[in-house]
Amino acid sequence: MNPDDTIMAVASAAGPGERAIIRISGLDARRIVSSVFDPAPKPGFLVPGSLRLTGVHSPLSADLYFWPGPRSYTGQDLAELHTISSPPLVERLIADLLHSGARTARPGEFTQRAFLSGKKDLTRSEAVLAVIEAGTDADLKPALAQLAGGVARPLDQLRDDLLNLLADVEAGLDFADEPLEFVNKSATLTRLSAGLAHLKNLHRQLDDRSVSGRAVRVVLAGPPNAGKSSLFNVLAGGENAIVSPTAGTTRDYLIARLDLGGVPVELIDTAGWQDAGTEIESQAQTLGGGQTARADLVLWCSESEFEDDARIPAASSLQVWTKADLGADPPHGSIPCSVIEANGTAKLVAAVTAAVAAAAKPPLAPSLSRCRHHVSAATTALRKAHEHALNDDPPELLALELRAALNQIGETAGAVYTPDLLDRIFSRFCIGK
Numbered sequence: 001m002n003p004d005d006t007i008m009a010v011a012s013a014a015g016p017g018e019r020a021i022i023r024i025s026g027l028d029a030r031r032i033v034s035s036v037f038d039p040a041p042k043p044g045f046l047v048p049g050s051l052r053l054t055g056v057h058s059p060l061s062a063d064l065y066f067w068p069g070p071r072s073y074t075g076q077d078l079a080e081l082h083t084i085s086s087p088p089l090v091e092r093l094i095a096d097l098l099h100s101g102a103r104t105a106r107p108g109e110f111t112q113r114a115f116l117s118g119k120k121d122l123t124r125s126e127a128v129l130a131v132i133e134a135g136t137d138a139d140l141k142p143a144l145a146q147l148a149g150g151v152a153r154p155l156d157q158l159r160d161d162l163l164n165l166l167a168d169v170e171a172g173l174d175f176a177d178e179p180l181e182f183v184n185k186s187a188t189l190t191r192l193s194a195g196l197a198h199l200k201n202l203h204r205q206l207d208d209r210s211v212s213g214r215a216v217r218v219v220l221a222g223p224p225n226a227g228k229s230s231l232f233n234v235l236a237g238g239e240n241a242i243v244s245p246t247a248g249t250t251r252d253y254l255i256a257r258l259d260l261g262g263v264p265v266e267l268i269d270t271a272g273w274q275d276a277g278t279e280i281e282s283q284a285q286t287l288g289g290g291q292t293a294r295a296d297l298v299l300w301c302s303e304s305e306f307e308d309d310a311r312i313p314a315a316s317s318l319q320v321w322t323k324a325d326l327g328a329d330p331p332h333g334s335i336p337c338s339v340i341e342a343n344g345t346a347k348l349v350a351a352v353t354a355a356v357a358a359a360a361k362p363p364l365a366p367s368l369s370r371c372r373h374h375v376s377a378a379t380t381a382l383r384k385a386h387e388h389a390l391n392d393d394p395p396e397l398l399a400l401e402l403r404a405a406l407n408q409i410g411e412t413a414g415a416v417y418t419p420d421l422l423d424r425i426f427s428r429f430c431i432g433k
Contacts, residue, residue, distance in 0.1 A: 035096070075118065297317070
């Protein structure tokens, strides 16, 4: 991909519609746009006008947005033509732009130019794809956090700290024969420990953003004495929860880890939902509500009629008709279940297994696994540097490990990259982004 070319692509959905958006970026963007659009571009403003298309006798109404480089998404002159999404007219416009000297953009080429021009680091560039592909709010939130610099900012701060430490260490090497001390042992160990803590927090942050990197949270909720604890024991494969005919036995929540269809699951039993009469019951309700709010899947258990409750996330819940052995007909849409009868939970286990398999999607942001790899490698190098400093090893070894850690951090943010890495990342994008 030659960054000096002027590229163009349709940046809106294909097919008939109210609006089509054609995006143009490059050194020759202004001239190419002017070859099909009147009046001339006015930087920073919406310019209403019309398109002059080959073979179309009447002007076509259109709007032009123009951002001169370097103050644009790509860092180059960037234009967007907005017009009616009529496929024949859009195809004619594309043909005229190509004839004027533009070429068709490749997948991800606009965002790649933003990266190459320094507008975005590699983690933010990859987050663009995650935002585009997000299908739910749960997918969108971590992608937006990464796009806003949630990964980049901690890396930048850590990189600055380690560069300053490396400069002090190497200054000491340059003046090894002089009675000068640029950084003492205690300060070196403190700065290395801070760097390790920084990497540990970043690694935890990346893990939290990866759905596949943590267990799927399945919460048992419902009214008191609905059989939640009995069901919890059966699913967890042990007597983990106290079972009693007395309502309100469960006050805290219990957690059991299990495997369903190869997916790690955290099964959580919560207190029965009811009006709190005491401070302890109030705390139990708060704890249970918090677990339910954070659940990937809620199993709402009841032995009577299911009542609508605004606290239950309907999109991620299953209604479980407990105590099906008593003979009553389960309500429509609920899953009958009995912990008394043989195979009484088989249907429920199958439904939960299918639900957690759907919830355990791979992480949307493609940078997550790549970032974790580099953060782990940087942590290893920094630990070795800490050992060298602690053992008073030659400072050359300390400097070597610091450079290795900085190299891994640089690869995470894209300060160090190779063309094949960029090809692998940006080829995943759709054309026009």
